[in-house]
Amino acid sequence: MKALVRMNGTVAGILERKGVTVWFQYDKNYLTLGQPALSKSLPLRKEAYEYEGLPPYFSGLVSEGWLKRVQAREQRIDPDDDFALLVSNGEDLPGAITIELLDLP
Template identity: 75%
Template sequence: MKARVKMNGLVAGILERNGGTVRFQYDKAYLQLRQPALSLSLPLREQPYESKGLPAYFSGLVSEGWLKRVQATEQHIDPNDEFSLLVHNGNDLPGAVTIELLDLS
């Protein structure tokens, strides 16, 4: 599953999950424009970030409490599947970042 990450409307990079591995890579054009990093934990760089599970920055964007329960129930998503919850609800995040699902594979 892949998603496009935008910062202030500009494509900042691609977030994808393959099995238990999550990868985020900044978009080359975003790097060339010298836009701000998404967070201090994800400084600008050409190399992708890879982790087991959702990186802390993105995990912090996932809904909590009653909203998380409603999203999980209504969208038939396991409440422990933070990646799916994030990419399916990424157009309604607080702040300058939005996340758009690219495919369902």
């Protein structure tokens, strides 16, 4: 499953999951535009970040509590699948970040 990550409408990178491994890689154009890093935990670099599970920055964007339960139930997503919940609701996140699903699982 892949998702496009935008900051203030500008493509910042790709978030991808295969199994339990999740990668985030900044877009080449984003790096050349002199845009800010998404977070201090994801400084700008050409190489992909690799994590087992959702990177901490992105896990902080996943809904919590009653909203997470409602999203999981209504969208038929396992409430423990933070990646799927994030990309399914990524166009309605707080702040400057949006996440758009690029392909289906």
